[in-house]
Amino acid sequence: MTDRPETASRALLTAMTAAGVRYLFANLGSDHTGIIEAYARAQQDGTLGELPELVICPHEFVALSAAQGYTQVTGQPQAVLVHVDCGTQNLGGAVHNAARDRVPVLILAGLSPVTQHGELPGSRTEFIHWLQDTADQAGLVRGYVKYAQEIRRGHTARQLVHRALQIARSEPPGPVYLAASREVLEELVPPEPDQSPWRSPVAPAALAPEVADELAGALLGAANPLVVTSYLGRDPDAVAALTDLCELMAAGVLESAPMRMNFPADHPLHLGYQWNTAGQNPVLGAADVVLVAGSDVPWIPVTNSPPSGARIYMLDADPVKEQMTLWHIPATRYARADLAIALRQVAGAVRRLGGPDRAATEARAQRLAATHQAQRAEWAAREQPGPDGTITPAYLVACVRDAIGPDALVLTEAVTSYQVVSEHLRASRPGSLLGSGGSALGWSGGAAVGAKLAAPDRTVVSLVGDGSYLFGVPASAQWLSRRYQAPSLTVIFDNQGWSAPVLSALTVHPDGAVAAMGGGTGFAPGADLPGVAAAAGGAYAATVTQAARLPATLRRALGQVRRGRSAVVSVRVPAAGPG
Ligand SMILES: Cc1ncc(C[n+]2csc(CCOP(=O)(O)OP(=O)(O)O)c2C)c(N)n1
Ligand SMILES: [Mg+2]
Numbered sequence: 001m002t003d004r005p006e007t008a009s010r011a012l013l014t015a016m017t018a019a020g021v022r023y024l025f026a027n028l029g030s031d032h033t034g035i036i037e038a039y040a041r042a043q044q045d046g047t048l049g050e051l052p053e054l055v056i057c058p059h060e061f062v063a064l065s066a067a068q069g070y071t072q073v074t075g076q077p078q079a080v081l082v083h084v085d086c087g088t089q090n091l092g093g094a095v096h097n098a099a100r101d102r103v104p105v106l107i108l109a110g111l112s113p114v115t116q117h118g119e120l121p122g123s124r125t126e127f128i129h130w131l132q133d134t135a136d137q138a139g140l141v142r143g144y145v146k147y148a149q150e151i152r153r154g155h156t157a158r159q160l161v162h163r164a165l166q167i168a169r170s171e172p173p174g175p176v177y178l179a180a181s182r183e184v185l186e187e188l189v190p191p192e193p194d195q196s197p198w199r200s201p202v203a204p205a206a207l208a209p210e211v212a213d214e215l216a217g218a219l220l221g222a223a224n225p226l227v228v229t230s231y232l233g234r235d236p237d238a239v240a241a242l243t244d245l246c247e248l249m250a251a252g253v254l255e256s257a258p259m260r261m262n263f264p265a266d267h268p269l270h271l272g273y274q275w276n277t278a279g280q281n282p283v284l285g286a287a288d289v290v291l292v293a294g295s296d297v298p299w300i301p302v303t304n305s306p307p308s309g310a311r312i313y314m315l316d317a318d319p320v321k322e323q324m325t326l327w328h329i330p331a332t333r334y335a336r337a338d339l340a341i342a343l344r345q346v347a348g349a350v351r352r353l354g355g356p357d358r359a360a361t362e363a364r365a366q367r368l369a370a371t372h373q374a375q376r377a378e379w380a381a382r383e384q385p386g387p388d389g390t391i392t393p394a395y396l397v398a399c400v401r402d403a404i405g406p407d408a409l410v411l412t413e414a415v416t417s418y419q420v421v422s423e424h425l426r427a428s429r430p431g432s433l434l435g436s437g438g439s440a441l442g443w444s445g446g447a448a449v450g451a452k453l454a455a456p457d458r459t460v461v462s463l464v465g466d467g468s469y470l471f472g473v474p475a476s477a478q479w480l481s482r483r484y485q486a487p488s489l490t491v492i493f494d495n496q497g498w499s500a501p502v503l504s505a506l507t508v509h510p511d512g513a514v515a516a517m518g519g520g521t522g523f524a525p526g527a528d529l530p531g532v533a534a535a536a537g538g539a540y541a542a543t544v545t546q547a548a549r550l551p552a553t554l555r556r557a558l559g560q561v562r563r564g565r566s567a568v569v570s571v572r573v574p575a576a577g578p579g
Contacts, residue, residue, distance in 0.1 A: 031110020065446025093440020101437020445472025
C-alpha cells in the first residue's frame with residue numbers, strides 16, 4: 001500500500017495482483033488511458049512487478065480463451081481487459097465457454113466517457129466516444145456471468161475487484177464482469193489496506209451426514225452401481241476420492257462428454273465414454289443405482305438412459321443447473337457439495353455401515369474388468385490406417401498418443417472425433433486433458449497459450465477440427481504463442497469442412513435431401529491451415545495425407561515445440577458424413 005493517492009487504474013491493477021491475478025490478457029482502446037498510463041508509470045518507477053503482467057492479445061476471444069486455459073490448469077483466476085461494447089462483443093462465445101466450464105475469470109471493460117465537455121479528466125475527446133455509448137453494455141454478457149457491475153467511483157475500485165473475484169471463485173465458479181468509464185479509471189483515490197486476506201472464496205460445502213448415509217446405503221444395496229461424470233476431474237483431488245470409492249464398491253465409471261480426465265482410462269473400473277451416442281449405452285442400461293457426480297449432460301434421454309427402475313443420485317456444486325432453462329434428470333436426491341469432500345464422505349459412510357459384501361464386490365470387480373478389457377481390445381483393433389494409407393481419426397489419435405507420451409497436456413476440440421479422442425488417448429493422469437467445457441468452438445487456440453503459460457514444463461498438444469482451428473482466430477493465437485514464448489503442438493483433424501452440422505441434419509432427416517445430396521458444409525477449395533500459423537507466429541507447418549508419414553512428421557513437430565517453436569500439423573482425415 002502506498003500512502004499517496006493513486007489512480008483508480010493503478011488501484012484496480014494492484015488489487016488484482018493482491019488477489020492472485022498473474023496475467024492481464026488485454027486488448028486495448030481509448031477507454032484504457034488510465035491503465036496504459038499506469039503500466040508506463042510503473043515501468044518508469046520500477047514497480048511493474050506490482051501489476052499483473054500485461055499480455056497483449058490481438059483478439060478478445062483469444063484473450064479470454066487464454067485466461068480460461070491458464071485457470072483450467074492452475075485453478076487461479078486471471079483477468080481480461082476489453083474495449084467498451086465492441087471489445088465485449090468480441091469476447092463472443094468465449095464467455096459462454098468460461099461460464100459453462102465454471103472457470104473463474106475477471107473481465108474488465110472500459111465504458112465510453114460519461115462527460116462530454118471536459119468536465120472531468122478522461123472526458124470525451126474522440127468521435128467514437130459517442131458511438132460506443134450504449135444503454136446496457138453489461139447486458140451483452142449478463143446471461144453468462146455470476147456478477148456484472150459498473151465501478152461507479154474510483155474509490156470502490158479495489159473493493160469491487162476483490163468482491164468480483166470472491167464471487168467468481170466461490171462454487172460453482174464462473175466469469176464476472178466489471179466496467180468502468182474513462183473518468184473513473186483516471187480518478188485519484190486514497191490508499192486502502194490490502195483486502196485480499198478477507199476475500200477468500202466461500203468454503204467448500206460438505207454433504208449433510210444423513211445424505212452421505214443415504215448415498216452410501218443406496219450404493220451398498222446396488223447390484224450394479226455406476227458413476228457418471230463429465231467434469232469431476234477439474235479438481236484432481238476429486239479423481240482420487242472417486243477412485244477410492246469405486247474400488248471400495250466395485251462401481252464402474254462412465255464418462256459422459258468428458259471435458260477433463262475424470263477417472264483413469266487404464267483403471268479396470270473405467271467403462272468407457274459416451275458423447276452423442278445414437279443408441280442405448282449398455283453400461284448405463286445395466287445400472288440399478290447411478291451416481292451422477294459432476295455432469296451437465298449425463299446422458300441424452302431420447303436415445304440413452306438408465307433403466308426406468310434405476311435410482312439416480314445427483315451430486316454436484318450445481319445440482320439443478322440453475323443457468324439452464326430446461327434441464328431435468330429424475331433423481332431420488334439432488335445434493336449440492338464439493339465433489340472431493342462428498343465422495344470421501346460417502347466412502348466413509350460405506351465403511352462405517354460395515355462395507356460392501358466381499359464376495360459380491362469381488363465378483364463384480366472381475367465382471368467389470370472383463371467389460372473394460374473387451375472395450376479396450378475393440379478400440380485397439382481400430383487403430384489402423386484406412387485403405388490406401390488414408391489416416392483414420394483412431395489411427396491419428398493413437399499416433400499422437402504414442403508420440404507425446406503420458407505427461408503431455410492435451411486440449412481436445414476435435415468435434416466429430418471427440419469420442420475417438422476419448423477412446424484412443426487413454427488419458428489416465430489427473431489434469432492431463434482439457435476441453436472447453438462449452439460449445440463455442442475456437443477455444444483451443446487461445447487456451448493452448450494460457451495452458452503453456454501455466455505449465456511451462458509440459459508439452460501442450462491441441463487436437464482440433466479444421467473448422468474449430470479457424471474459429472480460434474489462428475493468426476491471433478499463433479502470434480500470441482510466439483510473442484509470449486508459449487509454444488504448443490496443434491494437430492488439425494482436417495476433414496475439409498464442418499461434419500457436425502451435416503451429421504445433426506442426418507439425425508433429424510435420415511432420409512431427407514441431405515442424405516442424398518450432401519450438406520454443403522465443405523471447405524473447398526481448401527486453405528493452407530498450418531501456413532496461417534507459420535505466417536503469423538513463425539510456426540513449424542506441415543500437412544500429412546498418408547498414414548506412413550504421420551509418425552515421423554509428429555516427431556519432427558514435437559522436436560520443434562521442445563526447441564520453443566509452435567508447430568501446426570494438418571492431418572487429412574476422411575469426412576465424417578456426406579458433405
Ligand atoms: C462459435 C461456434 N459457431 C458455430 C458452431 C456450430 N458448429 C458446431 S460443430 C461445427 C463444425 C465444426 O467443424 P470442425 O471443427 O471442422 O469439426 P467437424 O465437425 O468437421 O468434426 C459448427 C460450425 C459452434 N459450435 N460454435
Ligand atoms: Mg472439420
